[in-house]
Amino acid sequence: MCNSLRELCYNVPDQSIYGELTDGSIAKLVSYVKQFSSVTILDIGSGSGATLCAFAKHMPKTSCDLVGVEISQIRATISRQIIPHYLPPNAKKWLIIEDNVLTWSALPPCNISFSFDTTFTKALMTHIVTLQLNCPELQFVISSKGSRYYDTSLWSIITTVPCKLKGSGQTISFHVRIKKKTLKH
Numbered sequence: 001m002c003n004s005l006r007e008l009c010y011n012v013p014d015q016s017i018y019g020e021l022t023d024g025s026i027a028k029l030v031s032y033v034k035q036f037s038s039v040t041i042l043d044i045g046s047g048s049g050a051t052l053c054a055f056a057k058h059m060p061k062t063s064c065d066l067v068g069v070e071i072s073q074i075r076a077t078i079s080r081q082i083i084p085h086y087l088p089p090n091a092k093k094w095l096i097i098e099d100n101v102l103t104w105s106a107l108p109p110c111n112i113s114f115s116f117d118t119t120f121t122k123a124l125m126t127h128i129v130t131l132q133l134n135c136p137e138l139q140f141v142i143s144s145k146g147s148r149y150y151d152t153s154l155w156s157i158i159t160t161v162p163c164k165l166k167g168s169g170q171t172i173s174f175h176v177r178i179k180k181k182t183l184k185h
Ligand SMILES: C[S@@+](CC[C@H](N)C(=O)[O-])C[C@H]1O[C@@H](n2cnc3c(N)ncnc32)[C@H](O)[C@@H]1O
Pocket: 016, 017, 018, 019, 020, 021, 043, 044, 045, 046, 047, 048, 049, 050, 051, 069, 070, 071, 072, 075, 099, 100, 101, 102, 115, 116, 117, 124
């Protein structure tokens, strides 16, 4: 039931290409993030919500709060049905916000920000990076877009991981970055 519901996320008529990383790729990405006793993970463009759950699953000793923001009403609705089926025991709270992150003036407090941002526009990326820099709790950013957006004086790259996509088997590189300092206006 969940898989077919989840497959609907691939068929939403919008401009973007939908994709999800394999569980193994998410496990690799998580292994580069320092483990704390509790974290809030934000997925910008959270799709079916399954990726957020997979992040928490691979940090079993960490209490995880999960927050997703999703512009597509259909995907946000589906994700609210999907998440309870995939939620691991260490994921304490979850919230899916149906919204366009481009309209946000601040991120919710979070320690790890993930985005599958290969199709995000320059304007959207520039806005997201400013929000990430201004989020005091945020330490780690996992995303595919590179140093064109993430200034090396503000971010250190920890690693670059070739990640596989579900279905197509295509490989896309994701970078794990750590913030050096918060942007001050
Ligand atoms: C490639 S999918 C990734 C889904 C999920 N993060 C994952 O990795 O499984 C990217 C998602 O970003 C969403 N998105 C695109 N622009 C957005 C925006 N401005 N605000 C919020 N979500 C957005 C799309 O609707 C799509 O569901």
